[in-house]
Amino acid sequence: MNKSNTGNASPKIICISSGKGGVGKTSIAINLAAALAKNSRKVLLIDGDLGLANVDVALGINVRHTIRETVEQGRDPLSLLIEIMPGFHVLPASSGVPEMANLSHEEQVFLANTLEDTIDQFDYVLVDSAAGIGESVLWFNDWSQENIIILSPDPTSMTDAYALIKILHSRYGKKRFNLVINSVKSKKEGREVFEGIKAVLKRFLKIEPDFLGSLPVDNHVVKAIRNQKPFLITYPDSRASIAITEIADRI
Numbered sequence: 001m002n003k004s005n006t007g008n009a010s011p012k013i014i015c016i017s018s019g020k021g022g023v024g025k026t027s028i029a030i031n032l033a034a035a036l037a038k039n040s041r042k043v044l045l046i047d048g049d050l051g052l053a054n055v056d057v058a059l060g061i062n063v064r065h066t067i068r069e070t071v072e073q074g075r076d077p078l079s080l081l082i083e084i085m086p087g088f089h090v091l092p093a094s095s096g097v098p099e100m101a102n103l104s105h106e107e108q109v110f111l112a113n114t115l116e117d118t119i120d121q122f123d124y125v126l127v128d129s130a131a132g133i134g135e136s137v138l139w140f141n142d143w144s145q146e147n148i149i150i151l152s153p154d155p156t157s158m159t160d161a162y163a164l165i166k167i168l169h170s171r172y173g174k175k176r177f178n179l180v181i182n183s184v185k186s187k188k189e190g191r192e193v194f195e196g197i198k199a200v201l202k203r204f205l206k207i208e209p210d211f212l213g214s215l216p217v218d219n220h221v222v223k224a225i226r227n228q229k230p231f232l233i234t235y236p237d238s239r240a241s242i243a244i245t246e247i248a249d250r251i
């Protein structure tokens, strides 16, 4: 990624999406946040799955107040933050609240303005978005300066990632996409999957994506979700941790 943002500059806002569900957005978002925080960066992770929260479950946090209170009551987002480790805070979402997944235009503008007024203290704001191409996914992607798209070697994950990129390009004029290939058997496979989708994006959309790296299939990722802790913290020497650290270094 080519914008660097540390110190007192305003934060770099990065949205993590995939099109297809279950490809590893939440695991990657949490561990990327942990890796950046380990590098002394201040990171805010927003649970962008506004109607079906993910981050709180994956981190085992007990959430009482959520971003819904900002949207509905104008509550200061800073008062909702939960500290996971030094430098890593989460802004939680609510679960089972369908209207939160379909914010009106006015609510979107209000949320964006409120967040922008309160995120200055962070170096990075990561958004763990919902699956699919619903309004909130598109909106968070439009709001963000950088867009990370996760896909796996599964062909349906590639077609869904392509569909998401196509909409973000045609509707919002987005041109820069950072791809992460998750659940690969080898770095070689990760590179091949990237080259495959890159060829399609170049041919049909004239877009040249950037390769942020790949993550291996690693049982530590599954175990960490069950233990409700970042794998980077519980299994720092795992292959997934080494891969996520490399990706964080490229951001």
Ligand SMILES: Nc1ncnc2c1ncn2[C@@H]1O[C@H](COP(=O)(O)OP(=O)(O)OP(=O)(O)O)[C@@H](O)[C@H]1O
Pocket: 018, 020, 021, 022, 023, 024, 025, 026, 027, 028, 049, 054, 129, 130, 131, 182, 183, 184, 215, 216, 217, 218, 219, 221, 222, 223, 225, 240
């Ligand atoms: N590299 C990996 N190796 C092994 N398992 C993985 C890997 N990445 C993700 N998983 C597993 O896949 C499952 C889905 O991951 P995760 O919840 O992060 O995906 P998601 O894209 O956020 O899903 P959703 O679309 O439902 O929000 C989890 O059980 C996770 O442990």
Ligand SMILES: [Mg+2]
Pocket: 025, 026, 027, 049, 054, 128, 129
């Ligand atoms: Mg998720």
